[in-house]
Amino acid sequence: MSKRLPYPKLEASTGEKYWRSLREEADAPDFQDALLREFPDGASEPPEGVSRRDFFRYMGASMALAGVAACRRPDERILPYAKAPEDVIPGNPLFFATAMGWNGTAIGLLVESHEGRPTKIEGNPRHPESLGATNTFAQAEVLNMWDPDRSDSPVDI
Numbered sequence: 001m002s003k004r005l006p007y008p009k010l011e012a013s014t015g016e017k018y019w020r021s022l023r024e025e026a027d028a029p030d031f032q033d034a035l036l037r038e039f040p041d042g043a044s045e046p047p048e049g050v051s052r053r054d055f056f057r058y059m060g061a062s063m064a065l066a067g068v069a070a071c072r073r074p075d076e077r078i079l080p081y082a083k084a085p086e087d088v089i090p091g092n093p094l095f096f097a098t099a100m101g102w103n104g105t106a107i108g109l110l111v112e113s114h115e116g117r118p119t120k121i122e123g124n125p126r127h128p129e130s131l132g133a134t135n136t137f138a139q140a141e142v143l144n145m146w147d148p149d150r151s152d153s154p155v156d157i
Contacts, residue, residue, distance in 0.1 A: 105129050118145040
């Protein structure tokens with residue numbers, strides 16, 4: 001059996017003592033005292049009159065009810081236009097020309113929009129770089145164009 005060597009505590013110039021290993025910290029009296037006070041008295045014993053089976057039955061029922069309460073639909077109201085925009089006709093798409101940066105160049109795109117929501121991206125045949133072609137990344141940009149939770153401005157992380 002290996003004999004554990006006592007590690008002397010390091011002292012900073014301020015007189016504070018630091019530990020070198022987790023074992024040394026675990027043996028400290030302050031840590032042992034905090035470990036004893038971590039849970040209230042009697043927390044590890046089940047309450048009287050409640051069997052283990054009943055306890056798990058009640059816990060399972062409360063978890064199931066908590067899950068059901070979290071699954072309700074959010075309350076969103078969809079309201080019609082008070083005054084419809086001039087260019088929007090239900091069922092008729094609008095097309096917008098835009099560009100997406102790709103490898104130091106721009107890919108010209110035509111975005112099909114139905115009632116303000118972009119639904120399809122195609123290459124712009126009049127753009128000299130793309131000549132009507134797109135790639136998979138440009139096609140996937142339709143998911144980024146309509147995201148209500150998308151940031152409207154740059155965010156510093």
